[in-house]
Amino acid sequence: MSFLMPLRIEKRASDSQVMAVLSPLMAMILTLVTGAAVFASLGHAPGEALYTFFILPLSDVYGWTELGVKVAPLLLCAMGLMVCFKAKIWNIGAEGQFIIGALGGGYLALELAAFESAWALPLVLFFGASCGLAWAALAAFLKTRFAANEILTTIMLNYIALNLLLFAVHGPLKDPDGYSFPESALFSDFTMLPLISEDYRLNISVFFALAAVAIIWTLMARTFIGFQISVLGEDASAARFAGFKEKRLVWFSLLVCGALAGLAGVSEVSGPIGQLNPYVSPGYGYTAIIVVFLGRMHPLGMVGASMLLALTYMGGEMVQMDLSLPKSITGLFQGMLLFYLLACDFLIGYRFVARGHLTGASDGS
């Protein structure tokens, strides 16, 4: 192999701060290059296709409001996930918590169809967030009581959540007047989130997301519980040594994430969708994982990352309309982004050096 590889891999003496920032940018560039190649191989001019995917969706005010519609759920889920990931609790379950929040909140919205009060909406939102929280509590219980790996339990709970939703919209919550489509009745106006402008779909859930950014940022940077979460993730034995209650922190992190994802879910059905159907989430809970890592777990970075990932949803729809390409190109771009990000993150801890060039890897002791 050595004659084929003029470079070899070497561990850096310490992690590169520069690469930590450069890595997401490199991942984006590589995604664009590969994306261009994909478009070219499908017979489209790459420049034009990329323009259609990334620029065209934001060419008018409507596009920007639609971006906000998608940023809101992504950012809510991502802020919750960031708390878990900071503690190295690998919660993959934001998708399920999102769906259960939508299902629970949607159920209450349907029950309250005749409740014409300003209290209806807060009740629905609160109940939706609580349902997401309860769903995350299952994973927290399994992890703290039986030491069940949260990656497995949360993924499985995602499928259970999806099937509960499918059961509900095909069965008990199906609109009796809906010609047997698997959809609920439309929610009443009293359980719908107020729109920011009557001309667009953007509603106040984007403020929930921005509030979540501020609150979670403060929590992690200024409070002792946030500090404990960071310590638990950085160094679990130091957390035990210091006397932090690990189980309590696991519960807290997962419940925060569940509540935020649940709020995202109920905001989606009480907002742009306005009813329950099998497609309440286009994978926001999964995409939010990419948001967290692309944003380097920093609130501001995550705001930027959520906008980029929201754009991939819109770009997918745009190339479907303009270029007759499948909408699943969205998933392709998201996948490439994560793949390249993980690959580039390797360069934070390692570097390539030319063979024959002598450098040392260990410390100078």
Place this chain on the structure above:
Amino acid sequence: MNRIELHNITKRYPGCIANQSVDLVVAAGEIHALLGENGAGKSTLMKIIYGVVKPDAGHILWDGQAIAIKGASHARDLGIGMVFQHFSLFETLTVAENISLSLPPKTDANMEALKARILSVSERYGMRLDPDRQVHSLSVGEQQRVEIVRCLLQDVKLLILDEPTSVLTPQEVTVLFRTLAQLAAEGCSILFISHKLDEVRALCDTATILRNGKVSGDCDPKVTATSDIARLMVGDETPLNENYVKAEPLDSRVSRLMVKQLSARALDAFSCPLRDVSFDVKSGEILGIAGVAGNGQEELLNLISGEQTSAASSVLFDEVQVGRLGPAERRQLGLGFVPEERLGRGAVPNMSLQDNTLLTAYQSGLLSAGGWVQTNRVVSYARSIIERFNVKTAGVSAPAKSLSGGNLQKFILGREILQNPTILVCSHPTWGVDIGAAILIRHALIALRDQGAAVLVVSEDIDELYAISDRIGAICDGRLSPIDSVSKVSIGQLGQWMAGDFNGPELSGVTAASQQNNERELSV
């Protein structure tokens, strides 16, 4: 003839020069000491000889021939054997299996023949080994024998040992030295890395002393005064005053920390169960517990810190039963704790000193009522640790991992001491710490003792325990030896205790009496 000669060896790492124009000559059959503090460049030099690290400049002669050592396997082919401080053994494999893994692949894989060779070699050099034992069931001393025998099987001409005695009892050290002397007499050169001067004096023919990556001197350790060698190691600035004062007689003092009939099951195959451990530490005394690593120290300390819990009445702080309480509650009752692992338990490597201050000092007024971190107070607390304990660092926002071992230990100890603990537990307080920092740390422990705190020190460094402890004992195989005043326990007695022989002839009468004493105090 000279076995190996290093000339003008220089090795630079980003931000530091590990070795600068180092010359080292080891003759055939010579036992050569390489002395120096942590960070002086000993390990880098060893890695260069073993081919693991390539020097930036300089050249090496092996048996008079210029040579570039290409890697560890090349070094082994030449006849260079190395016993690292941290063993590279698979604990779930047998001795013979471990050794067969390290032999060159072309060697015949006949296990029975290998076992016979292991037996004959190990007996020839007075280090008996059973080739069929699994490594995890061996003592640390025996594991070291596996590493040495592994080198001897390959016709070794230069054996490098990196701090080999740090894990051994005094008796095991004697056996090791006999083996090394025998090897040298047969013509094998030995490079012995250490910072313990008395061992070097006892064993070695010549010594090379490194400081800050440079050779600061060569000498004959049997002739040169210890203080002169120490001065070469630490330089002129560091004070070498080690005048530690013992505590006043203890009879009337109250027991601050009591451990009563503490037993604990082993948590996994590699941990050591505790068997009926009882002792107490009084206000204003330092109790030293000696022992070879892995004999229950870690388990005992976890049970005192609260990271593991026991029956409530097994551990008492100032007569409060704390066996069931967690670390935070025990800290509230006045416990300070300095663990063996500085990075990755005592401090979070990637977090700043400021955050690492908060890690355990959070009960010292650094939080407001609502759980908000009072950043200003944390910063000034961190600053006062750095100032009072002379921690050399870029500042409070420097990550813990950027500190040298000694400075980090001063920081951790300072963080615990500034919380005014009534009980301070220290595990290996000066392990891997340079002499200057070690002296400061020991004086800080004594100052805390003189303020009336009860201090428990668990260490493998017997000299240190004798220097600072008021009473001393040893732990072996999860059982605690009798404990007695330092002046009444000879080194030989302590060595017997460390090896698990608690009923030695020397002190049996005193032992019974002192235990009765302890019991009387407990019942008061």
